[in-house]
Amino acid sequence: MAGIQLKNVSKRWGNFVGVDNFDLTIADREFLVLLGPSGCGKTTTMRMIAGLEDVTEGQIIIGDRVVNGLEPKDRDIAMVFQSYGLYPNMNVYENIRFPLKVRKVDPATHDDRVMRAADMVELRDFLHRKPAELSGGQRQRVALARAIVREPNVFLMDEPLSNLDAKLRVSTRAQIKNLQHELQVTTIYVTHDQIEAMTLADRVVVMKHGVIQQVGTPTQIYDRPANTFVAGFIGSPAMNLMEGHLQGGVFTGDHVRISGLPGPDGPITLGFRAEDASVARTDGETEITAPVYTMELLGDATMITVKARGSMVSVKAGKEYRIEIDETVGLHIPAAICHLFHHETGVRLDP
Template identity: 75%
Template sequence: MAQIRLKNVSKRWNKFIGVDNFNLDIADQEFLVLLGPSGCGKTTTMRMIAGLEDITEGEIWIGDRMVNKLEPKDRDISMVFQSYGLYPNMTVYENIRFPLKVRKVPKEQHHERVMAASKMVELDDFLERRPAALSGGQRQRVALARAIVREPNAFLMDEPLSNLDAKLRVSTRAQIKNLHHTLKRTTVYVTHDQIEAMTLADRVVVMNKGVVQQVGTPMEIYDRPANTFVASFIGSPAMNLVSGSIENGVFSSDGIRIEGLPHRASGAVTLGFRAEDATLAEANGQIEAPIYTVELLGEATMLSMRVAGELVSIKVGKDYRAEIGELARIAIPASACHIFDQSTGARIEA
């Protein structure tokens, strides 16, 4: 069993706070993603779980053991890093085998376990090559196999796809998802890429400046962001956010007016809505503004307009054609709107 618990965990360097009072229970076999921009504390959190970084305050438990003072080698975890960390003078076979030698696993088990790990990541044809003869994607698969071969209770992955090109990221992401389904091991995965978080995670922890902003399933975070930071970080494109005011369920700002909002809030607020929730209107749209850009995406067309000083994106049909500068009328259902406190950024519930 590899439930991981963080209780009031903080990390400080003098006056700088890297992680502030982090509390979380990660279930056995869960795939948890730590998501946020550079410097938000996600990698520091993972390194504290691994034992590569001392904690300033709090407790970290793996299973029924508090591991604050345990060395990384004694925590029964495997790590996969952004830099592959392969030994250039060893073959792929020997790189995969190396953790077994270090941990003094009986030699008679080595070949079977190396071959099983290699098969999982489709490396059987490359076992005699050295890392220099491999592509980036193949090297990352060697790193994955080296983590798998140890058969740990938990995997920790620090931005393992960030060095790969777009096509390889997609295929390797699918491989990681399938491996988690097959191996059924607790996994903590660090990324700044919200698409990776949405596609891989059972739950996502969104962090900013060392503080947890929201914890939830990918759809909970996408559909009900806790604040404007989460709303602006999740989604491609991110949620549109427009400052204005609301009175008696009517939001208004320069170039936009939406009636029938089921909110008791009044005064200065921030309105949020997703690009895909808006539609073109022949007349009486909630937004009327000149088109700023037209982007053909293949499956859809993305329009952008300047509304209340913000650039707003709208996703419309792939066959839509328009010129920059043309007036567009956009309908936004009241049910698709999110309201946030303008001063704190916190979500205001209906």
């Protein structure tokens, strides 16, 4: 097994910076997720670890070896891509077996290793089929088994669930989580889907424009986002963010007044999560009073969205709650649930 260190790793193409000064230690057997929007540098970072992209600056260390100059085949890694990359002329058994043949592993061990990998992803009954006879979820499981059979030191997974429908994503996600627990192999997983990151990761690295924004457990990133980018990217829905003014512990804006906030006087960005606030009687204690913009029935809750100070503000109410669009509603936002951010830099202001 092997931990991974990325020491001040950068990737540039001319004047374009894809990854900038990426510095991180990944523990042995850790499940680390690189998360961010398209173009943030997460896949480029993974490709540099794999050896598919050259490093412009910095070092990549797998175990105790600096691997910058090593070919991908010599890094003892296995990759699972968004596109399954299966050989259409081979059946499932031969697709899974292929890495063993290429690496000249003792043929006497092939059958045991293929069957063990197939069992882990529940493919034993499909070994005789060609990829064209499989569903998308089954093809992705073949790709997973092909990586497992290698018994590598590191798994790299580049958006492996993107081609699956919503139901298959949920079941395959659970399978990947269970496999990593069973195999105990260091895993780096790339995604733009924050739900995948929150459910799979031991730690999440949130990236933007090639720069690390925050590293932490899913709970740390959700509960204490480092800046407004992370706050607005993590969560479903994302954290509500409102511009306003703080004076003597009171945040004010159009339709908004929240008291008891510790922070510097002046312009500020305030954030809170939809599930932490509540709908209140308009003649009771309310920090926001505004007309309803939309109501969405989610099954387990009702999402109420209002417009306040030009911002869309969402709050989750009980699943039985109903209200009409344009009807005025009061929202209760206790100071204890609020997050404060610098109005220019977006950096979190700790109380």
